[in-house]
Amino acid sequence: MPVNEEARVGFYICHCGHNIANMVDVTAVAEYAAKLPNVVLSRDYKYMCSDPGQEMIAKDVEVFKLNRIVVASCSPLLHENTFRTATSKAGINQFYFQMVNIRENASWVHEDKEMATLKAKDLVRAAISRVVFHKALEKKKVPVNPDVLIVGGGISGISAALTIANAGKKVYLVEKEPTIGGYMAKFDKTFPTLDCAACILTPKMSAVLKHPGITLLSYSEVSAVDGYVGNYHVKVTRKPRYIIEEKCVGCFACIDACIFKEAKFSDEFNEGLSKRKPVYIPFPQATPQVVLIDDKTCIHFKTGKCPQTCAKACDRNAFDFDQKPVVQELEVGTILLCTGFQPFDAARAPYYGYGRYSNVYTSLEVERLVNASGPTGGHVVLRDKSKPKSIGIIHCVGSRDEKTNKWCSRVCCMYSLKLAHLLKEHTDAEIYNFYIDMRTPGKGYEEFYDKLLNEGVHFIRGRVAEVSDWAINDHEKGKLVIRVEDTLIGMVRRIPVDMVVLAVGIEPGKDAQDIRRMFNISCSNEGFFLERHPKLAPVETFTDGIYIAGACQGPRDIPDSVAQAGAAAAQALALIDSGFVELEPNTAFITEELCCGCQVCINMCPYHAITFDDGKGKSHINEALCKGCGTCVAACGSGAITQNLFEDQQILSEIYGLLVE
């Protein structure tokens, strides 16, 4: 085993309660490590990350004159920083420390204690043989750009943008739709207070537009992200509206003048329940209040033979049919992702007949139907214009279901109660809620449920089997029949209704995977963005300087989204106000005497960190851009590139330690 005479290693193994000690014989590992070369001291301890654990290291350094520390415990992701700090506090350079993960890599993944212990010993031996060749390094401090990028202009993005801008920072808010507001803008009322969604949202939307600190980039998408924490370079593609945004005042004269006298294209904002023209504005309070042209339906773009009556009607010359996508480059220090969710596609639950029976609606469609500015002016009428006398609301469509999505979408019980209340108010129909369990935890939520119970709404406990138009008696004729096992009375029931509402669940957005890749963050199994720690770092990601808030991280309602947006804003502000970030020193550098100037490394670098110095005829690595991937080190034929913390001697010695007892 390689020896460095000067190295005096202190080794510590953690029980992590029972997490490690149950499957790895920690005392045996400690005894084994004590006998390895360079090891001066070896101990096991219940919780190394606790204060006494850390203080023990400091005391030992003093008493035993240690100059290298190895801790075998959990993942470096969780506690490397803790132990580096402890090492540093004990008076040793923090990079004289090496961590061994014997929890995720040994105790948690094995069932044979003897073999797990053997593996732990191997890993420990590798770390000890490596650490003796570690060198003292310093972390670099880089200033943080105080500007912030927020992606997604739903309620989460809007809240975070206002908080950060109110703290005096510059915010770029990027929204892919023509307007901000997100799904909340489509809702009629909000639970449990029943205040009007528009009344509380639109002031925030216009505050975003008016705020001098916020630059709103609507109808735009992030197309590239580069850089690192504190210094991100972002490219935003602004899609063509074919309207010059600054000139349009939202008078809508062009919409009236459109060659299509009747609106005939499906209106996305009203969930297809009404029609719009090719030149349109999503809804009256859209922000910014600027019209746009849908080039897939516009006669001009389809045939080139349109008299352009819309443009002629515009007295501000705001039309520009030649607009092309424009790429805008931004420099920001931190990024907040508030990219939201998508509702479950009800057609994926064909047994409920969505798309087959015209009187089966999704909850989002019903939000528009009960809305005063919706397609029917707030009158709840079916597609044949009749008023429903009985309505069934089916919970958990695309939630808590092995066949579709396993998770609880958290909001559906409450919004179903809200819709039940609103539908009762609008139609005085008999309302049936079909639920598996009522989940109403939240301030005022259970009380709202109680209120609904007293309003005469029916609650039937059981997952609905199917919706069909199969009538077995006159009473059912012409109705939709909901078949369900009522688990409280233990019987299969058939409930005939005029209208069925499917309470669709919350899913990761359809572009979540693209966003994840672009921003280099992780997703959990179901596709929602992964937080750094589910309890202690719920808005941070594994990429420094990138935060998440709202339903892109998991199903949540408006209060929780706003709270999380505040938390993410606070994290970004904390980083900005600290002024700088410390960068890992695991970067590569070039020994100029050895560099032959072949420039092979330059093309290999994925981060464009290497440039060529023509004067010297040598390559040069910008350490601020280097991510420490090691590609150039391996590619260099002259052996001129070295990477801190991954020097040849350190790696070879680690491999030797791993393989040779």
Add this chain to the structure above:
Amino acid sequence: MKYLYYPGCSLKSSGKHYEISLLAVLQKLGIEVEELENWNCCGATNYMSINENYALEITARNLGIAEKQGGDEVIVPCAACFMGFLKTQKYMESESGIRDRVNQILNHSGLSYNGKVQIRHPLDLLVNQLGADALTRTVEMPLKDLKVASYYGCQLIRPYATFDDQWNPHTMDDIARAMGATPVDWPLKSRCCSGSMTSTMTDIGLRMNYVILKEAKSRGADVIITACPLCQFNLECFQGKISRKLKDDVRIPVMYFTQLMGLAMGIPAKKLGLKQMLSPSLVLN
């Protein structure tokens, strides 16, 4: 493409008219089939519930013979056989333990199944491969003004088949339409006909058949077409008894989709097994 044909027990006995009409239609369409040599009963659904190991083995034997006989696809018309075949294939494909054990047994008779032969239902072949247009071209007497209720039963398209929409199947509707008839939209296309309960728990079995017949009639159907010998048997043979017992006339012709096709294609009635039906008076005039 070499098509093998596995009739199964029903198509040689109570569902003889399914076999006769199927072969006549395939011949008319120029599709040659070769019957599997020395085939055995698939065990139907009953055997699967009693001893899954044996059930998989006897079905796999048929698949092994098909592979030995050198076919690309084996056509399995009976809904119960079809499901049993698919289940066996799926288990042998995804569970290496089952595959090895079953093949070990098959080896005793010089057979093995390695997934080379694909399992095909005639509906899949006719609609998804040949296509409705090709079928229409063979029609000599379009079935104008005929309203057809397609009935699939519970096991043809669930849980393993992928050739049709599992919740709202349409391949038989496509065929009816290609023959010039009008399919009726109804929600009981894949509701259970009670299987063998018409003999074991007669009251319940008859009741289950009653709702299917009743709904098809109330939707205005002139005829029910099906692809399952047991469904056809239940719906046709008991309808007189059901009508008497429940005092509601639910009598309606129930035929195989291949018989309907044969009529439209101008194949003589006796070559379609129409004479073998129990209620010939109800057959279309």
